[in-house]
Amino acid sequence: MKLRLSKVWVKKLLNLPETGMGYQKVDVLLKDGRKIEGVFVYNAEFLELPEAYQGVTINDIVDITLSKINDFGNN
């Protein structure tokens, strides 16, 4: 499931380095306190969320930061 991020988040992400060509690996903090770790954003604009977070909208996002999980899927 891909969410299109608002300009505020795009701007923030463009000020952060990429993780690889065309993408960033990020952690997403939600209003309800849940943290979604190690998900991808493409072109600083499209956030890919796991199916388990299907109901999440951009209004639920409190913060997006670069993920501390390493780039290759291993914690």
Next chain:
Amino acid sequence: MIRIEKKWEEVLLSKPETGMGYQIVEYKIGRIKQKGIVLNAEILINENEVESLKQFSLGLKETKFLETAESSRNIEEIEVLSRKEIISIDEIFLGFMKGMNIPAKDAKVSYTTKNEVFKRFSAFKNDKRITPEGGLLPGTYTTTEEDAKNVKTGKEAVDRYALPNDDPAIYVFTVKPPEDTEVKRGVVQPLDDKKGGGVEVLFINGSPSNTVEGPVEIPAE
């Protein structure tokens, strides 16, 4: 691979490193001048041997090098090259990095050479890392022009550069940064079922305006 004599070790230790733990040198055996990489001021690897370092890619151990290296008393001269003198530094360094299989983020800073060209594959025509003035934002990844020759389709780009986005990266931007732009060079690591293995070049501080052209569109598959 040559184990360097003590007398040359002392010479090398009195000279600055090219990067962390290594020096790029020119040395003379007989009448022939050659270039290579010296590790830890004791092991000399000819520039034509760097590919063989791949065998150590799963666990680079100095002892392995020492076991393999042959002693040589035939070196007549050895000098550390300054960055300005090393025309092919990137090729040598890249070969070395390939052997070590290090991703760009973990690599040491290096510098672009005069007229060096890079490519960026993207699934987005309006790639947001390309500034409206035709530059690159800091922290943007590319590949070398040479490595990009391995990629003919957007799907191949996804596989070679292990892009998590499955959409084919069909838009190819060309980057021509000024000489001495700071970059980190490395090898793309596999991601899930994507092989990686391509060269990745991270533009630490981006690239100035009017250095990015394109995109050119390639077939999806």
